[in-house]
Amino acid sequence: MNVNVEAQAIEAKKASKQLMILSKEEKNEALLHLADVLEREYESILQANEKDLANGREQGFTDAFMDRLSLSKERVQDFAQGLRDVAELEDPTGQVLTDWTLENGLQVEKVTVPLGVIGMIYEARPNVTVDATGLALKSGNAIVLKGGSSAIHSNEAIVKVIHKGLEETKMPKEAVQFIASTDRAATNELFTMKEHIDVLIPRGGGRLIQAVVENATVPVLETGVGNCHIYIDEQADVEKALNILINAKTDRPAVCNAAETLVVHKSWLKEHQDALIAALKEHNIAVHGDEHIVDTIPGAVPAGEEDWANEYLSTDLAVKAVDNLTDAIAHIETYGTKHSEAIVTEDQKAADHFFALVDAAALYHNASTRFTDGGALGFGAEIGISTQKLHARGPMGLPALTTIKFLMKGNGQIR
Structure with missing residues (x-):
């Protein structure tokens, strides 16, 4: 399938501006609605998943790989519950981390804000599509998803349901972009879209993570292999x-x-x-x-x-x-x-x-x-487990998807 990755990234960037002005209540309402829609539309997701499983059997995927790829009604319900759990968490944006006043009366606040647009590159886990989307939207970020070819049908079906749900909320559906291509060139395009993508998060095997770390010009939140x-x-x-x-x-x-x-x-x-x-x-x-x-x-x-x-x-x-x-x-x-x-x-x-x-x-x-899991540690869900030391480390939940701004409020002060 021919896709225009840059056009999708631009759409995500535009949508991210709309997300930034949504209230906490509007974001939570959207996530709760998405959970209901996922549960209601589970059959279309399972039908698509069966295509990926059939391909996996034909390709001789290992039992462990097939387990990561396989979906069921119960697993879709788990996705939905994950979104509800995220909706109940404290909003990570707009928090005043610290504030002080200078001698000249200038008031300074250090506050949390969304990263902007997240590029998510991952392999055979369709649950990542939902988990990453929920965490991104809750934290006010748009997301561009590039899943592995082994789960292409499952991921397309999930995103189709997500878009259907978002159309009935105040969140723009363009905030969730899915690159529906099995071409590695499409993945490589994301590596260098620094103008539109604020951070890349690779989640998968060592080869995938290393490829992103070594080739990306976009900042990378590195998730690690687990030996x-x-x-x-x-x-x-x-x-x-x-x-x-x-x-x-x-x-x-x-x-x-x-x-x-x-x-x-x-x-x-x-x-x-x-x-x-x-x-x-x-x-x-x-x-x-x-x-x-x-x-x-x-x-x-x-x-x-x-x-x-x-x-x-x-x-x-x-x-x-x-x-x-x-x-x-x-x-x-x-x-x-x-x-x-x-x-x-x-x-x-x-x-x-x-x-x-x-x-x-x-x-x-x-x-x-x-x-070592975001859900087990009370994060609601996780977007990955970081093994690096800068910005975020360990299971990455909502706080890892924010950065900071310094807000200065004055009354005519000059230097």
């Missing part, structure tokens, strides 16, 4: 450790906050290896281990260098045995992606040391990495 680690310390409670590991690995293996590597203290492993082996076997977890692990865990295959850096997105697990906490932190520092890392221990000093030295957006003590 997340669970470190079981010498002083870890066995029941906590196994429950956390199994949850982090198997609850939803194909998501970025799932654990991909287990780092385990050799002393703990020696004492509890039977329990660990039984848990791994019960949940059909395939182990890729170092020499010590291959000798300890039946069925483990030798891990190569690529295993330590791999985001499996499956029930495969890399396992590294270490002598101490220092070695565990060194391994995470070498192979981690600064996403989410966890320590399981009853030694508070060890946990404090881990928190102080491990560089990641989210750190956990005696809890699963699966909580």
Whole structure:
């Protein structure tokens, strides 16, 4: 399909000006209405999704990939509930962060304002279409969506329903643009539209994110690949450790906050290896281990260098045995992606040391990495998980989609 990406970006820019003057009540009413329309029109979305699933089966997509792609009535209802949750959140714009008055009487306010136009580039998750749209509109931003080719029909159907809903609100439907093309050239166009796009947010695999970071001239809010680690310390409670590991690995293996590597203290492993082996076997977890692990865990295959850096997105697990906490932190520092890392221990000093030295957006003590999620943390929804350090880090909700203005109010002051 031929598309005019620049024309769509220009339309989004125009619509963003209209969004900026809508009241909080008007924005919330629009989101609530969109939720109702999505629930009412779910059948058209599922029909379109079936086309993408049929293509996925034909292309031989993995089970994990198909799970991310698949929609159901319940998942569409979850989309709708996400919009309702976002509507209930505090509006992130127009907040006075701080204010003061100069000696000359000039009043200064530092206030939050929308970014403007967000370019969202993402892969096989149709839920991102709704989540990103809801967060963008709530924060007063227009959005240009470029989903992956594997979900083209699903995303088109979702945006069609969104446009239908917006026509019955005070929000301009042009505030949500979808680039209905599978051509990579259309994606590449977004990279350089600095005049119309204020920020790009890539969400997907490492190759996609790296391509955007390396080629974009538009500012990028970088979301990260999740090579997340669970470190079981010498002083870890066995029941906590196994429950956390199994949850982090198997609850939803194909998501970025799932654990991909287990780092385990050799002393703990020696004492509890039977329990660990039984848990791994019960949940059909395939182990890729170092020499010590291959000798300890039946069925483990030798891990190569690529295993330590791999985001499996499956029930495969890399396992590294270490002598101490220092070695565990060194391994995470070498192979981690600064996403989410966890320590399981009853030694508070060890946990404090881990928190102080491990560089990641989210750190956990005696809890699963699966909580690195905007919804789980009370954000209503998230537009991505940032692993960079400037502007935003970790799960990005509404505040991450704002910037600031300084407003000065005077009475004829000159300098």
